[in-house]
Amino acid sequence: MPELPEVETIRRGLAPHLLGRRIQQLIIRQRRLRWPIPDNLEALLADRLIQDLHRRGKYLLMTTDQGTVLWHLGMSGSLRLLTRPGPPMKHDHVDMMLDGTLCLRYHDPRRFGALLWTADPPQTHPLLRNLGPEPLGIDFSGDALYLAGKDRSLAIKNLIMDGRVVVGVGNIYANEALFIAGIRPDRPAGTVSRHRYRHLADAIKVVLNQAIEQGGTTLRDFVDGHGQPGYFGQKLRVYGRADQPCLRCQGTIRPIKIGQRASYFCPRCQR
DNA sequence: CCCGATTCCTGTAGGC
DNA sequence: TGCCTACAGGAATCGG
Numbered sequence: 001m002p003e004l005p006e007v008e009t010i011r012r013g014l015a016p017h018l019l020g021r022r023i024q025q026l027i028i029r030q031r032r033l034r035w036p037i038p039d040n041l042e043a044l045l046a047d048r049l050i051q052d053l054h055r056r057g058k059y060l061l062m063t064t065d066q067g068t069v070l071w072h073l074g075m076s077g078s079l080r081l082l083t084r085p086g087p088p089m090k091h092d093h094v095d096m097m098l099d100g101t102l103c104l105r106y107h108d109p110r111r112f113g114a115l116l117w118t119a120d121p122p123q124t125h126p127l128l129r130n131l132g133p134e135p136l137g138i139d140f141s142g143d144a145l146y147l148a149g150k151d152r153s154l155a156i157k158n159l160i161m162d163g164r165v166v167v168g169v170g171n172i173y174a175n176e177a178l179f180i181a182g183i184r185p186d187r188p189a190g191t192v193s194r195h196r197y198r199h200l201a202d203a204i205k206v207v208l209n210q211a212i213e214q215g216g217t218t219l220r221d222f223v224d225g226h227g228q229p230g231y232f233g234q235k236l237r238v239y240g241r242a243d244q245p246c247l248r249c250q251g252t253i254r255p256i257k258i259g260q261r262a263s264y265f266c267p268r269c270q271r
Numbered sequence: 272c273c274c275g276a277t278t279c280c281t282g283t284a285g286g287c
Numbered sequence: 288t289g290c291c292t293a294c295a296g297g298a299a300t301c302g303g
């Protein structure tokens with residue numbers, strides 16, 4: 001499931017190969033993703049020059065000479081750079097043909113991803129306009145989290161997974177960050193002190209940076225732009241470790257559902 | 272405004 | 288072996 005570290009890993013891997021190249025042709029085999037791929041995207045992208053590859057939250061932003069491609073990988077999407085593409089497999093929905101035989105191929109079994117276009121500054125696009133700060137940027141802090149969470153009853157885990165509060169933190173890293181910070185994931189956001197919010201903000205930064213260093217987390221099918229898995233899965237402290245010993249106190253990691261989502265925590269270390 | 276439930280989708284795993 | 292069901296989840300949207 002691509003969260004911020006996985007998208008950043010893809011971005012870093014692809015950028016050197018894409019920058020300065022021209023899109024020869026876009027081949028779309030399935031337009032129905034989270035939102036339909038725009039009807040005229042083939043025409044809009046033909047002959048466009050790729051000038052930059054950015055990330056905003058979990059969105060990959062491909063800047064061209066006439067506008068920006070917004071790419072979201074949903075939960076099962078992958079982008080692979082292929083030097084000589086073979087015949088498309090099932091769920092290979094889009095091929096972006098670059099100079100020569102180079103091909104950027106989008107694969108997404110569950111089709112929760114999106115491929116959109118804007119000619120305007122991307123930050124004004126409806127999907128990006130209301131996004132909160134980047135967790136690894138200077139606008140994000142424990143104080144910012146505290147302000148977003150005070151007087152609110154929702155679970156702290158849901159607060160940090162809300163893209164309007166902070167972007168890029170999905171289910172896996174929310175669980176990990178709350179373990180590092182020693183906060184129960186189901187604790188009402190309004191009951192967390194400013195001091196503990198500072199710890200939490202630090203924990204989010206730590207876990208995301210560690211995951212980026214490891215090339216992301218491959219639970220089942222995540223691969224980077226060159227088809228390589230990430231290795232942070234071996235370093236997960238609580239996620240998916242129900243009934244296993246806590247790495248800190250040897251107590252037992254407990255699974256709970258929070259807002260229909262799988263959550264894991266150590267009842268002794270997290271309060 | 273706030274917050275929980277619902278929705279999209281398909282591969283995988285577990286029960287029988 | 289095959290059929291069925293439950294489950295996984297990012298994030299917009301709906302309903303109370």
